[in-house]
Amino acid sequence: MAKKTYIQAITDALDIVLEDDPKTLVFGEDVGKNGGVFRTTQGLQDKYGEDRVFDTPLAESGIIGLATGLGLTGWRPIPEIQFMGFSFEAVDQIVGQLARMRFRFDGEKTAPVVIRTPYGGGTHTAEMHADNLENYFTGTPGLRVVMPSNPYDAKGLLISAVENNDPVLFMENLKLYRSMKDDIPDTKYTVPLDKANVVREGTDITVVAYGAEVNEALKVADKLAEKNVSVEVVDLRTVSPIDTDTIFKSIEKTHKVVIVQEAQKMAGVGATVASAISENAIMSLDAPIGRVAAPDSVYPFALGEDIWIPGADEIEEKINEILGY
Amino acid sequence: MAQKPIVDFGAIKNGLDEVKKPVQVLDENSKVIDKEIFDSFSDDELLNFMEKMVWERALHDQTMNFSRQGRMGFYAPTSGEEASEMGTVLAMENNDYLLPAYRDVPQLIQHGATVTEAYLWSRGHVVGNKFKARSMMPQIIIGAAYVETAGVAMGLKKNNEDAIAFTYTGDGGTSQGDSYEGMNFAGAFQLPALFIVQNNGFAISTPRNKQTAAKTLAQKAVAAGIPSIQVDGMDVLACYAVAKAAREYILAGNGPVMIETLTYRYGAHSSAGDDPKRYRTKEDEEVWIKKDPLVRLRKVLEDKGLWSEEKEDQMVEDYKASFKDAIKEADAVPADKVSDMLQRTFEIPTPEVKKQIEIFRAKESK
Numbered sequence: 001m002a003k004k005t006y007i008q009a010i011t012d013a014l015d016i017v018l019e020d021d022p023k024t025l026v027f028g029e030d031v032g033k034n035g036g037v038f039r040t041t042q043g044l045q046d047k048y049g050e051d052r053v054f055d056t057p058l059a060e061s062g063i064i065g066l067a068t069g070l071g072l073t074g075w076r077p078i079p080e081i082q083f084m085g086f087s088f089e090a091v092d093q094i095v096g097q098l099a100r101m102r103f104r105f106d107g108e109k110t111a112p113v114v115i116r117t118p119y120g121g122g123t124h125t126a127e128m129h130a131d132n133l134e135n136y137f138t139g140t141p142g143l144r145v146v147m148p149s150n151p152y153d154a155k156g157l158l159i160s161a162v163e164n165n166d167p168v169l170f171m172e173n174l175k176l177y178r179s180m181k182d183d184i185p186d187t188k189y190t191v192p193l194d195k196a197n198v199v200r201e202g203t204d205i206t207v208v209a210y211g212a213e214v215n216e217a218l219k220v221a222d223k224l225a226e227k228n229v230s231v232e233v234v235d236l237r238t239v240s241p242i243d244t245d246t247i248f249k250s251i252e253k254t255h256k257v258v259i260v261q262e263a264q265k266m267a268g269v270g271a272t273v274a275s276a277i278s279e280n281a282i283m284s285l286d287a288p289i290g291r292v293a294a295p296d297s298v299y300p301f302a303l304g305e306d307i308w309i310p311g312a313d314e315i316e317e318k319i320n321e322i323l324g325y
Numbered sequence: 326m327a328q329k330p331i332v333d334f335g336a337i338k339n340g341l342d343e344v345k346k347p348v349q350v351l352d353e354n355s356k357v358i359d360k361e362i363f364d365s366f367s368d369d370e371l372l373n374f375m376e377k378m379v380w381e382r383a384l385h386d387q388t389m390n391f392s393r394q395g396r397m398g399f400y401a402p403t404s405g406e407e408a409s410e411m412g413t414v415l416a417m418e419n420n421d422y423l424l425p426a427y428r429d430v431p432q433l434i435q436h437g438a439t440v441t442e443a444y445l446w447s448r449g450h451v452v453g454n455k456f457k458a459r460s461m462m463p464q465i466i467i468g469a470a471y472v473e474t475a476g477v478a479m480g481l482k483k484n485n486e487d488a489i490a491f492t493y494t495g496d497g498g499t500s501q502g503d504s505y506e507g508m509n510f511a512g513a514f515q516l517p518a519l520f521i522v523q524n525n526g527f528a529i530s531t532p533r534n535k536q537t538a539a540k541t542l543a544q545k546a547v548a549a550g551i552p553s554i555q556v557d558g559m560d561v562l563a564c565y566a567v568a569k570a571a572r573e574y575i576l577a578g579n580g581p582v583m584i585e586t587l588t589y590r591y592g593a594h595s596s597a598g599d600d601p602k603r604y605r606t607k608e609d610e611e612v613w614i615k616k617d618p619l620v621r622l623r624k625v626l627e628d629k630g631l632w633s634e635e636k637e638d639q640m641v642e643d644y645k646a647s648f649k650d651a652i653k654e655a656d657a658v659p660a661d662k663v664s665d666m667l668q669r670t671f672e673i674p675t676p677e678v679k680k681q682i683e684i685f686r687a688k689e690s691k
Binding site for chain 2: 051059062064065067068069070071072073075077092093096097102104105107108110141142144164165166240243244245
């Protein structure tokens with residue numbers, strides 16, 4: 001056990017999968033000598049050599065095409081897209097090619113690729129560095145989308161993602177990279193790719209969140225506990241698939257739900273969760289479904305982030321609204 | 326007063342426009358242009374080239390017949406491109422990896438897929454993709470195969486295999502950013518990949534000169550540090566000789582190569598029925614029909630006493646009979662099921678997919 005940041009947890013996981021499976025490869029822009037722009041791959045090239053951990057030319061479609069082709073020839077690639085906003089350059093390779101490989105060949109040819117990429121607001125980056133883009137990718141059959149909210153899950157989910165044979169988009173939250181530390185085992189462990197986690201048990205209302213918003217929800221749960229309001233917080237951990245059973249079980253107990261996301265409100269994970277509840281568990285509720293999401297504007301420039309990204313205040317306000325219904 | 330420019334960009338441009346003559350072994354009158362290459366082929370090899378081209382022409386004719394009868398799905402006509410397609414693919418070995426585009430179905434069959442599988446691919450049935458050949462399915466997204474080729478080639482290299490990746494695109498395909506990315510990655514990592522551009526003059530209706538100001542498409546490899554060459558794509562001997570030489574060069578660890586074949590499709594872009602008369606004239610077509618790859622080699626073989634009309638007619642009959650058997654086999658393949666489509670989406674179905682599989686299985690068993 002050691003206290004580790006989200007970044008260190010990811011480096012740990014990469015170290016373990018590189019050690020365990022000689023077919024794993026880590027590559028992308030600046031991941032080699034530089035150890036990644038966030039030092040996530042620090043030391044890995046020295047330890048495993050340039051054949052296993054290497055820099056690529058600056059071209060995202062090329063990087064994912066490289067990964068897909070390597071997957072088809074027996075390798076287990078873990079490419080990095082330096083910032084998730086750059087993934088749009090590779091949408092055909094991710095959505096049109098990689099995610100369809102198993103389906104196309106009925107499993108006879110597959111590409112077990114894990115794409116790691118940082119996203120998430122609040123660190124005042126340049127444009128197209130912070131957007132929450134999961135909503136574009138969760139509509140992709142054949143692709144799993146993972147969004148850990150803490151260092152412990154980040155390590156366990158990344159190891160699971162690499163060991164799983166389907167393509168995975170592994171989204172790493174920029175703001176959490178260095179802002180929190182967990183006690184995590186030094187050894188290998190896994191976290192399942194289809195199970196949400198009840199990170200705080202409660203009885204009055206359920207908050208469903210993922211990524212950095214889980215921590216905002218936990219802050220609110222702490223605050224409201226002082227007022228004798230018991231908030232249950234469900235961390236989705238994976239947004240494709242979404243573990244709806246855990247959500248349904250929670251709202252059977254609390255009868256109220258607020259769904260929180262950092263992404264814009266339109267057409268996304270929160271809408272999918274709300275729709276699943278409406279379709280399958282509406283009778284568990286005694287109040288409307290509450291939603292907290294970013295406004296439906298284009299993602300703001302750096303100076304606009306603080307007034308735009310929903311956080312603890314918006315979550316608390318929405319909880320109070322639903323509780324008072 | 327006219328000043329001398331600091332940099333003479335005009336001269337630089339003119340330098341770019343100086344291009345070498347495409348490699349040719351036989352000219353359109355069947356005259357031997359390159360005796361050294363010509364003499365390197367045995368009679369059996371020459372016969373094999375001819376038979377493969379006759380096969381491809383027959384495949385095209387019969388498949389277009391099936392298409393007119395409503396028995397095919399999407400299919401791209403190949404008539405006119407036999408030398409380019411067969412000449413290059415015959416340079417492949419079994420363990421080489423093919424990444425074809427949609428007009429490259431004949432190469433996929435040569436590389437090991439059955440005609441039945443090709444027909445099922447055209448119709449849109451998963452069994453059409455379950456060929457044993459070391460190949461991707463014919464790629465629909467132009468450019469995608471080029472970036473994937475870099476990955477496949479890197480995989481082959483890392484596996485220490487005596488194999489290279491072959492990929493095809495057309496003249497329009499060279500305009501895709503992915504085409505450059507794929508070649509550039511292959512160049513940067515010195516990967517065993519052969520990029521083949523079949524320049525048939527038109528991307529659906531858009532002529533080659535509207536795709537780029539580059540004088541040749543072969544030049545597009547130069548910026549990626551890749552040696553490239555233009556070949557007479559109506560001359561099967563030139564196509565084969567150059568592809569074979571490229572494969573040997575690549576296999577020796579020298580990095581990738583790009584070949585531009587200058588060819589022509591006599592038919593429409595696809596079986597969906599666009600009309601080439603909208604974008605090219607009969608005169609244009611006649612220029613190319615005179616270069617026909619089958620006519621060119623047929624004359625050489627006839628002069629050698631190795632070929633006859635009767636022999637060819639019989640061959641075409643036999644091939645067409647085999648294609649009729651193949652489509653019957655395709656007809657007999659059971660329809661796909663939604664539950665199976667769901668099943669093959671993930672290795673381990675997600676909880677929601679699992680539920681949907683159960684729902685569809687229940688419906689399908691009724």
